Ligand SMILES: Nc1ncnc2c1ncn2[C@@H]1O[C@H](COP(=O)(O)OP(=O)(O)OP(=O)(O)O)[C@@H](O)[C@H]1O
């Protein structure tokens with residue numbers, strides 16, 4: 001049994017008396033793709049926000065590679081190797097796609113104000129390495145031809161893919177993806193599926209994937225966790241989860257009913 | 262590089278600036294000096310507001326602290342200008358850093374208001390700490406000379422301003438094209454996303470404040486000597502309006518735009534000096550036009566129509582008032598749920 005890359009222990013969160021998460025546990029192994037599904041408002045995004053330090057839990061704690069990170073600033077947690085993308089596009093609109101990627105290497109670069117302002121050789125060399133890595137990362141996700149476009153010129157789906165590349169470029173241990181497939185057309189979805197597999201196989205990063213596109217989740221995830229009303233109601237390999245009575249009732253069934261009505 | 266590209270244009274401007282003392286009368290030289298000084302102020306303001314996105318009003322105070330610091334170190338301690346000038350600028354930068362820590366826990370309007378209060382507070386100190394600052398009447402700065410260089414004081418001072426402005430212009434250009442500049446823009450465009458990449462908000466904003474304060478402080482030191490006189494009203498809130506106007510006209514988030522804005526605003530104000538009341542009207546009109554119709558400033562027009570003006574981190578003019586794109590409603594795609 002390998003030590004978990006990410007461990008969530010008994011996390012509870014309430015907003016003004018309303019319980020949003022209730023004693024949630026989660027263990028994610030290094031290199032694992034973990035699906036996180038559940039109805040709207042189940043608390044999925046809130047859980048990611050607790051993990052990355054935006055929300056402080058009322059109870060419980062989070063460990064990254066065995067190190068407790070609860071209570072640390074989001075930037076410090078990112079520095080420790082936790083990356084994430086957001087439910088809405090968060091590309092920096094004043095930057096080109098390439099510059100966005102370069103910004104992704106912030107935590108792996110060291111140039112300070114003076115070295116940068118005086119354009120010292122150390123700065124120029126680091127900048128060259130940064131740009132090279134950024135171009136490579138764009139190639140990895142198949143976006144190289146958009147390098148010099150403003151991020152806002154891309155389609156919504158493409159922006160999400162660039163964001164993933166921006167997160168992966170600093171080689172984090174764990175990456176949290178909040179509905180990355182929103183806005184992807186059907187044929188882009190297959191490409192995205194392949195991209196996730198390549199990320200798992202080539203980057204060795206643990207992924208938590210929140211997604212409402214159930215086929216994508218069932219296809220690429222090693223295990224799936226189901227949240228409903230802030231509680232974990234099921235967890236297992238995709239097939240187990242798909243056939244779980246509770247899950248069908250709380251989430252999957254509703255979608256089928258919605259389809260037939 | 263295109264003929265009318267940024268580098269060529271800047272080199273021509275530099276050449277003009279270098280020969281200006283040979284062809285200009287003393288008034289024109291003074292205006293040239295003012296343009297250089299306000300270029301520094303505009304760059305400082307642009308780094309803070311245009312790049313790092315911090316709406317703050319403390320720069321008039323840093324400008325004043327630089328001027329008072331430089332002047333008073335000479336008057337009270339007999340320090341030579343060569344020491345008092347950098348010391349004054351460093352004091353301004355230090356104050357900028359110091360006030361940034363409490364101020365930056367606030368954001369938006371509260372940041373603006375608290376820094377406004379700070380600017381008023383410095384005004385009050387300049388006015389009422391008479392034993393040190395000489396109160397409302399201000400004080401004359403000591404005469405400096407550029408011996409053994411064979412130049413008169415105004416010419417020497419002009420070249421000093423030029424040297425400093427060119428150096429700090431290049432410094433700013435390099436800075437914004439680095440990881441530090443990217444961190445500034447990241448904080449401006451999305452604090453949460455910036456943090457998720459490891460950018461520490463407080464540190465990055467404080468850095469922007471400190472650097473911005475340094476630019477304003479340097480400008481203050483030069484300004485004190487250009488006027489030969491330091492008094493509180495030179496550093497009041499109108500200065501803030503002026504600095505803001507410069508970057509709005511020139512272009513937010515552009516170092517070249519800062520230069521452009523400073524040059525245009527100073528020259529327009531001088532041309533209108535003769536006509537009573539015209540300054541305010543034209544000034545207000547210009548601002549209105551730019552805020553309403555030309556959000557990216559003049560530089561955005563140049564960047565669009567003239568080759569060779571693209572700058573890093575200026576892919577899209579910041580439009581902070583625009584809501585983020587709506588998330589597509591997160592309803593599952595039903596047919597995919599089927600086993
Ligand atoms: N900052 C907040 N303050 C108050 N309530 C909040 C806050 N954030 C989330 N909530 C509430 O917590 C609940 C869980 O929200 P969350 O965004 O985590 O759901 P989700 O599972 O990500 O849903 P979706 O699939 O719609 O994205 C919702 O009822 C939401 O209204």
Ligand SMILES: [Mg+2]
Pocket residue numbers: 044045046087178
């Ligand atoms: Mg959500």
